[in-house]
Amino acid sequence: MKNHNQPVAVEGYPFIGLFAFVTLILALLGWGFLTFLCLCLTLFSVYFFRNPERVVPSQDDAVVAPADGKVVFVGPVQEERCFKGEAVKVSIFMSVFNVHVNRAPFSGKVVDMFYNKGQFLNASLDKASLDNEQGGIVLETANGQRLLFVQIAGLIARRIVTYPKVGDLLEKGERYGLIRFGSRVDVYFPAGSEVSVRLGDRTVAGETIIGTLR
Structure with missing residues (x-):
């Protein structure tokens, strides 16, 4: 990458x-x-555009933050693109002062991707998850679980960059893209997954553990 x-x-x-x-x-x-x-x-x-190195946690089942920023949503949602039902969502908002290089939250194979045009609402608003321009990756882990993470454009952001293609293998903490000038990344866990961040927490991409896959 x-x-x-x-x-x-x-x-x-x-x-x-x-x-x-x-x-x-x-x-x-x-x-x-x-x-x-x-x-x-x-x-x-x-x-x-700084691109610092990060130390990825060694815990096998840990899901790491895909972005630097502030947690603006944690909770159950209905997710129809990947899980076709209930999931747990963690949303991280990046201001223009955060590092904007995004990192893979878990290791696995890219089995699906999507890109949807949309609006450019303030990315800290929860309706940005549905209404804003966005690109998502569905990752399948070695044990068959799936994780969805979505890059979402914001009020100023006008460019989503995603490196991998369907079939590529990603390593946890690996750089997989960026969003220019203020934006958001949503991570969707399978229902019942353990989330370890709360609203208002600050995250460091590739280092902060935001949950686990059991």
């Missing part, structure tokens, strides 16, 4: 390069305030 051992996600290179180029031109023209403004945008782009 992309961005392995890259300190800055490759998707950020065009933004960083553009802002750096404009900064240089403005500096040569002697336009101080605009130079400073574009320099700030360049540095923010580097910060936004």
Whole structure:
């Protein structure tokens, strides 16, 4: 997958390069305030697309957070795309200040994917799970259980990037995509799964255990 051992996600290179180029031109023209403004945008782009290494928990049945951010929903829902019935959902909202590289919550095989166009509502709202533009992955574990995780665009986000294809194998904590400029990731567990985060908790992608698969 992309961005392995890259300190800055490759998707950020065009933004960083553009802002750096404009900064240089403005500096040569002697336009101080605009130079400073574009320099700030360049540095923010580097910060936004940062891609730190993470230490994945060794616990075999642990499901890790796919995103850095704040838990904005935990609870049972009806999920018809994968489970065709009741599931347990954990939603993580990413602000523009969070790392936006997403990581696989569990190891397994990608058995299905979907992409739905939609609106660009504030991703912290729960109705964003249904109404916003989104792309999902159905992962089948070694023991046949399934896990669904969905990247959801937000108010500012306009680009969902997903690396794997159907048939690919993902390792827990592996980078599998990103969403640009503020967004959300939902994880759907099979009904009866144990969830270990609560509303308002902060998560670190690839490290924070959000639940277990029994």
